[in-house]
Amino acid sequence: MIDKNGLKLTTITDRIGDEDSARKLYESIRWPEGPVCPHCGEINNAGQLQARPDSKKPVRKGVWKCYGCREQFSVTVGTVFEDSHIPLHRWLLTAYLLCASKKGMSSHQIHRMTGISYKTVWFMTHRLALPDRKSRTAFRQEKQRSRQSRNILKKTGASTGKK
């Protein structure tokens, strides 16, 4: 379903109208060879958790059980989508828009295009750009350090030079 030209916007909009289909799409992207257990690394040796016929409790959707280590997991474990209340299809749409445009896309523009609240878009784009942000922070700190050392030089210069 993903051709060599990459993911298309229609693939996204046709296939991720709801959480269920968004999860299935993301599973097929992240796990092309079948589910990968994040606990023991076994590939395609897990089954989707099913509710027992006599059980009244609904089973959480998208939960897999590894036959190797018996642990449970879902496709978002270890990704930026983990531990958030934002539905996965909104994450995928935002991630798509961020990556689709060569120059990137501002949170404001994504907010206008999708109707998702600006605050939520801002949160998502910052999480999605985490590696970039880390390098930006490192860059800022570097700049700060060089400014500080320049200031120290200025101060020592002032105290010795003038009088």
Ligand SMILES: [Zn+2]
């Ligand atoms: Zn396992």
